[in-house]
Amino acid sequence: MEKLGTLKVKNLNKGFRSGKEDVKVLNDINLTVQPGEFISIVGQSGCGKTTFLRLVVGLESNYEGEILLDGKRLNGPDLKRGVVFQDHRLLPWLTVEKNVGLGLKNGRNGEARQTVQEHIELVGLKGFEQHYPHQLSGGMSQRAAIARALVNRPEILMLDEPLGALDALTRMYMHQELERIWKQEGITMIMVTHDVDEAIFLSDRIVIMSSRPGTIKKIIPVKLARPRDRAGVDFLRIKEEVLEEFHLHTETPFSYTI
Amino acid sequence: MSISTRVAGFIGRRYHGMITFLVLVGIWAALSHLKVVPAELLPAPDTVLKTFIQNVASGLLGKSLWASLIRITQGFLIGCSLGFLLGALMGVSLTAERLFAPLINALRQVPIIGWIPLIIVWCGIADMSKITFIGIGAFFPMVVNTFEGVRSVPHGYLEVARVFEFGKWKLLSKIVVPGALPSIVTGIRLSLGTSWMLVVWSEINTRSALGIGDMLDSAREGGRMDLVIVCIIVIGVVAFLINELLGLLETQLQGWKKVSR
Numbered sequence: 001m002e003k004l005g006t007l008k009v010k011n012l013n014k015g016f017r018s019g020k021e022d023v024k025v026l027n028d029i030n031l032t033v034q035p036g037e038f039i040s041i042v043g044q045s046g047c048g049k050t051t052f053l054r055l056v057v058g059l060e061s062n063y064e065g066e067i068l069l070d071g072k073r074l075n076g077p078d079l080k081r082g083v084v085f086q087d088h089r090l091l092p093w094l095t096v097e098k099n100v101g102l103g104l105k106n107g108r109n110g111e112a113r114q115t116v117q118e119h120i121e122l123v124g125l126k127g128f129e130q131h132y133p134h135q136l137s138g139g140m141s142q143r144a145a146i147a148r149a150l151v152n153r154p155e156i157l158m159l160d161e162p163l164g165a166l167d168a169l170t171r172m173y174m175h176q177e178l179e180r181i182w183k184q185e186g187i188t189m190i191m192v193t194h195d196v197d198e199a200i201f202l203s204d205r206i207v208i209m210s211s212r213p214g215t216i217k218k219i220i221p222v223k224l225a226r227p228r229d230r231a232g233v234d235f236l237r238i239k240e241e242v243l244e245e246f247h248l249h250t251e252t253p254f255s256y257t258i
Numbered sequence: 259m260s261i262s263t264r265v266a267g268f269i270g271r272r273y274h275g276m277i278t279f280l281v282l283v284g285i286w287a288a289l290s291h292l293k294v295v296p297a298e299l300l301p302a303p304d305t306v307l308k309t310f311i312q313n314v315a316s317g318l319l320g321k322s323l324w325a326s327l328i329r330i331t332q333g334f335l336i337g338c339s340l341g342f343l344l345g346a347l348m349g350v351s352l353t354a355e356r357l358f359a360p361l362i363n364a365l366r367q368v369p370i371i372g373w374i375p376l377i378i379v380w381c382g383i384a385d386m387s388k389i390t391f392i393g394i395g396a397f398f399p400m401v402v403n404t405f406e407g408v409r410s411v412p413h414g415y416l417e418v419a420r421v422f423e424f425g426k427w428k429l430l431s432k433i434v435v436p437g438a439l440p441s442i443v444t445g446i447r448l449s450l451g452t453s454w455m456l457v458v459w460s461e462i463n464t465r466s467a468l469g470i471g472d473m474l475d476s477a478r479e480g481g482r483m484d485l486v487i488v489c490i491i492v493i494g495v496v497a498f499l500i501n502e503l504l505g506l507l508e509t510q511l512q513g514w515k516k517v518s519r
Binding site for chain 1 (some may be wrong): 414415417418420421422423432433436437439512514
């Protein structure tokens with residue numbers, strides 16, 4: 001028997017119609033994600049990684065194969081699966097507090113307020129409850145979006161290049177924050193990214209996808225102790241391994257045989 | 259904010275606009291006092307002011323303005339709310355768009371003058387026809403802008419609603435209406451502007467007992483250019499004030515935009 005919260009993707013195929021042509025976006029994707037696991041999906045743009053994520057969220061339909069959560073076929077979006085988009089998609093006319101509470105069914109009662117407050121504190125936005133999105137920096141907006149996605153206590157959080165628009169330093173800081181939130185909530189996270197360092201820093205496993213059609217090329221487990229050292233030898237070795245898949249590794253064998 | 263600081267703020271913002279206005283009045287005064295233009299064509303500002311005071315005192319100006327405002331309110335409310343409802347319906351439903359968009363796009367091209375014969379035959383020349391003219395004029399800008407507004411709500415926000423399993427009501431109140439609001443307010447403004455134009459126009463065309471347009475036309479017939487100018491200024495000022503009020507409502511509704519970084 002599988003543990004509760006297991007996501008299973010079997011023989012997933014997805015195509016789009018573009019004019020008269022059928023374009024195959026995803027080809028025979030097979031992946032099992034254990035509850036509490038942090039998975040990164042890495043690939044070049046156009047490899048179908050966002051489509052894959054949208055399929056799991058339920059924003060895309062008409063696919064072949066199976067996407068199962070606890071053995072049940074997914075049917076449209078569900079509060080059990082939260083999502084953080086690349087563009088934070090906070091509603092500009094609502095305060096941080098109201099944006100975070102957006103997903104709650106009874107946003108006004110005391111319990112809901114408590115939940116909202118807890119999640120605002122979880123992402124480190126205490127004191128910014130009454131701010132509007134345009135008053136926040138990019139990193140803060142993404143924090144609010146993460147709080148909003150977590151407020152319903154989903155089993156799985158899907159992240160679509162959530163930090164892609166942030167500057168390098170803020171991004172590194174957000175990696176630590178994301179890791180802390182992941183540990184604290186004990187939630188499954190599936191993140192789409194094209195940042196290899198980000199994937200290694202955060203993931204239990206890295207799924208590498210190749211393009212046209214999108215297929216899983218390799219799955220690389222990252223068995224490093226957390227928090228991870230970006231400059232560590234093992235970290236760099238895994239980075240080489242990942243980059244090799246994209247034919248981007250440098251031919252300097254000494255760098256990892258010290 | 260207290261009333262007095264608001265008034266002060268308002269005058270502050272309009273200060274430069276006032277200069278233009280005063281300079282214009284100055285030129286006007288000079289032209290008429292130096293007798294460059296004969297008084298029958300362009301009466302002096304003080305004559306106009308005197309006529310204004312007389313007509314306010316007699317109550318005629320107030321009553322006429324009131325009668326016109328009532329017509330505007332009726333026509334505007336009917337046309338604008340129908341426009342909002344149909345525009346919103348077309349915005350959220352593809353079927354409604356397919357059914358109504360071609361018709362709306364054809365009818366809105368018909369100049370209001372084109373409606374005169376039908377409206378007068380159907381509604382007579384009393385208040386009913388004037389309200390209908392205003393209603394038609396207010397309807398079209400509202401339909402178009404509400405529709406555009408609803409359609410321009412970013413797709414990403416609609417996906418947020420799907421992810422959180424919003425019901426229809428929550429989708430409308432939290433996302434569609436706030437997202438469409440700027441466009442809806444533009445629709446209201448355009449509707450109101452058209453309403454003003456049409457009340458004066460319809461009062462001149464099909465005369466009635468009372469109305470600012472009637473007053474203006476009577477003054478023309480009597481060769482009273484001072485009274486004509488009084489009417490023009492009154493229409494301009496009142497319409498301006500209503501527009502300002504609407505602007506205030508707009509900032510109130512979109513408070514989130516005002517807060518600066």
